[in-house]
Amino acid sequence: MITASGWKVFSDNPKDDSRHENKVYGQLTSVFDAVIEATKSLYPVHTQHFALVMLPNRPLSSDRTSRTEPDATFLPTNIASDLNADEKNASYSWYDIANPAEFKKEPETSIRIRNSVSLLTSCAS
Secondary structure, eight states, rough: HHHTTTTTTTSSSSGOOOOHHHHHHHTTTHHHHHHHHHHHHTTOOOOOOOOEEOOOOOOOOOBOOOOOOSSHHHHEHHHHHHHHTTTTTSSBBTTTTTEEEEESSSSHHHHHHHHHHHHHHHHHH
């Protein structure tokens, strides 16, 4: 998984990869799976409780109006299994996630977006 030049799944620096960031960072599932397998081999009696789910184009259900689509989430394994079996129809709610994640090829993009949201929020107050 790890080579002298970095993660094996990232042959290039992500910002230099011409593919869309969903494709680039979609490779993280294999990294996560490798970490889980290594952990299982070291600690066979431990139980995995959360799984990485990457559905960057599907919004989570919410009681509030929200079309937010995190790039990845950590979900309980039973919910992750349901989503793997039926990605379009399985329940996928903000109440279920342990942690959302956003990935950007250009860190400056994240900063610009965060600053824009802060500006809009402060103007609305």
